[in-house]
Amino acid sequence: MDYKKKISRVSSPPTLPGKPGKRRQFDIADLYRQPESKEAGTTAGEAPALDEKLRQAYYWITNNAIITPFYDIEYQDGPSPEYLLGDSKAVLRLPSDQSYSSFVLLPVLTLAARRKCLFIGGPGRGKTASAVLMGVLAGYPLTEIKRAIQHGQPQMTVSDLLGNPLPSDLMKAESMEGIRIAWRKWLAMRVKIIDEYNRIPTRTQSALLTVMADNYAELLDQVYQCPEAAWYLTANDDAGGGTYQVIEALRDRIDVVVRALHFNSRFIGELLARIEAGARPEEMVPREAIFTEAELDRANREILEVAFPGPLLRRLEHFAAQFEFLEPAASQLEYRTKDNVRVSGLDLRTVSSQETGKSRARDIGGQTANGLSVRAIMTCLVYTKALSYFRGKDEVSMDDLRNMLPFVLHDKLVQNPESAFFEEAGNQALRVDRVTWIRRLWDMSCAEYDQLGLDSADPVAELSAVFERGLDGLPAGQAEAELVKIERLLESYQKNRKLHGPMFDDVLKLKYLHQRYSNYLKWLKWRG
Numbered sequence: 001m002d003y004k005k006k007i008s009r010v011s012s013p014p015t016l017p018g019k020p021g022k023r024r025q026f027d028i029a030d031l032y033r034q035p036e037s038k039e040a041g042t043t044a045g046e047a048p049a050l051d052e053k054l055r056q057a058y059y060w061i062t063n064n065a066i067i068t069p070f071y072d073i074e075y076q077d078g079p080s081p082e083y084l085l086g087d088s089k090a091v092l093r094l095p096s097d098q099s100y101s102s103f104v105l106l107p108v109l110t111l112a113a114r115r116k117c118l119f120i121g122g123p124g125r126g127k128t129a130s131a132v133l134m135g136v137l138a139g140y141p142l143t144e145i146k147r148a149i150q151h152g153q154p155q156m157t158v159s160d161l162l163g164n165p166l167p168s169d170l171m172k173a174e175s176m177e178g179i180r181i182a183w184r185k186w187l188a189m190r191v192k193i194i195d196e197y198n199r200i201p202t203r204t205q206s207a208l209l210t211v212m213a214d215n216y217a218e219l220l221d222q223v224y225q226c227p228e229a230a231w232y233l234t235a236n237d238d239a240g241g242g243t244y245q246v247i248e249a250l251r252d253r254i255d256v257v258v259r260a261l262h263f264n265s266r267f268i269g270e271l272l273a274r275i276e277a278g279a280r281p282e283e284m285v286p287r288e289a290i291f292t293e294a295e296l297d298r299a300n301r302e303i304l305e306v307a308f309p310g311p312l313l314r315r316l317e318h319f320a321a322q323f324e325f326l327e328p329a330a331s332q333l334e335y336r337t338k339d340n341v342r343v344s345g346l347d348l349r350t351v352s353s354q355e356t357g358k359s360r361a362r363d364i365g366g367q368t369a370n371g372l373s374v375r376a377i378m379t380c381l382v383y384t385k386a387l388s389y390f391r392g393k394d395e396v397s398m399d400d401l402r403n404m405l406p407f408v409l410h411d412k413l414v415q416n417p418e419s420a421f422f423e424e425a426g427n428q429a430l431r432v433d434r435v436t437w438i439r440r441l442w443d444m445s446c447a448e449y450d451q452l453g454l455d456s457a458d459p460v461a462e463l464s465a466v467f468e469r470g471l472d473g474l475p476a477g478q479a480e481a482e483l484v485k486i487e488r489l490l491e492s493y494q495k496n497r498k499l500h501g502p503m504f505d506d507v508l509k510l511k512y513l514h515q516r517y518s519n520y521l522k523w524l525k526w527r528g
């Protein structure tokens with residue numbers, strides 16, 4: 001078969017054989033949607049299954065466009081052969097279920113979830129090419145995408161990034177409101193690409209931050225509202241360096257970090273075939289894999305409809321609670337956090353050295369220099385739902401969450417270099433391998449969760465469930481009984497001399513519940 005024909009079509013077999021079709025809610029847009037051709041894998045009048053279309057796009061990219069033979073997001077369905085290789089006994093596992101390459105999967109999920117993805121890796125590893133492909137999948141012409149790429153460079157001004165005032169208005173206007181701005185066209189696109197964002201000057205980074213965080217651009221008191229978009233940024237290293245240090249607020253707006261792995265020399269033959277055929281994959285994306293604006297909007301809604309089971313959410317709560325607590329950080333309980341040390345300007349190492357009674361090698365929270373922000377936790381929830389949706393599932397699984405956490409928290413969790421954990425045999429490599437490190441943190445948290453038996457006995461969750469039923473019409477006697485339960489539970493905690501992250505959050509939740517019931521009883525008394 002001609003090479004160009006081979007790579008310019010989507011395979012006809014379904015990506016998940018035997019998977020039943022999803023039932024969708026009625027969408028008024030269906031009344032006006034044109035019938036799909038059978039070439040697109042649907043019968044006339046049938047709305048496309050967008051999770052299947054996402055998988056088709058993913059497999060077309062991995063099989064024909066981006067050479068990335070790395071299945072680092074693994075799933076198992078039964079026994080999976082394992083091999084120990086080399087002096088270090090590196091584990092090679094052959095996944096027994098459909099597994100994926102993070103370098104392609106994460107950008108595809110970012111497109112559907114309309115989030116922000118950072119590619120990290122050396123020059124020539126496909127970072128920009130992958131971002132360009134996402135723009136093509138979103139329906140933009142290739143020439144328009146390439147013109148819209150913002151290339152970071154040391155001389156980039158705010159006007160270079162956002163636009164320029166019209167010269168005639170500058171001469172005639174009597175006030176700022178009278179000056180019109182010729183805004184850059186990329187601001188209106190639903191896929192935005194910033195190449196080498198760590199080469200942008202600090203002042204221009206601040207303008208970029210406004211667009212990324214709040215979806216508007218501002219210049220000379222004029223405001224341009226931008227649509228919701230998927231963002232793709234690239235950098236050659238993950239230390240925040242480059243020509244300019246990336247401001248912390250801008251780094252915090254990035255949702256997932258994807259590493260571009262090395263080129264596998266066994267695929268040089270594929271490069272030769274492309275050269276001889278004069279083939280450029282970004283120019284040959286099959287029409288069946290390209291999404292309309294309405295389809296991306298619908299995919300985003302369907303992602304949010306994926307269920308997140310309560311028991312798994314409880315494990316995520318336990319995990320997220322591990323990191324912020326720092327006992328010597330303050331006298332008042334609420335302020336005993338690493339963030340309190342950071343904003344005070346004190347040295348975390350000096351403060352944390354005052355902790356006693358904990359195993360420095362086994363303490364999960366001691367491995368990090370910070371906790372998780374609200375934004376990081378929300379991003380975990382969205383991307384895990386997106387991964388489950390991509391896999392054709394109606395509910396998030398434990399493996400989905402475990403596979404997604406390292407990419408969302410890659411830049412969110414800062415390692416504590418003084419932690420004794422990294423000095424133990426076999427753990428030194430985790431200073432560099434952040435993906436495995438974060439998965440190890442999750443596994444350690446889950447082991448602790450199981451050891452505590454929190455699935456079967458979680459008194460704080462039980463008290464919270466009673467409170468969630470509402471206070472309207474609650475008899476005073478029942479409210480008083482709940483107060484007694486809270487105080488007795490705190491008495492039991494008092495007997496345990498050690499205070500750790502999850503208990504810290506539990507204690508503060510109990511204080512919150514106690515305050516709500518107390519205020520309610522005072523209100524009942526006032527009402528008479």
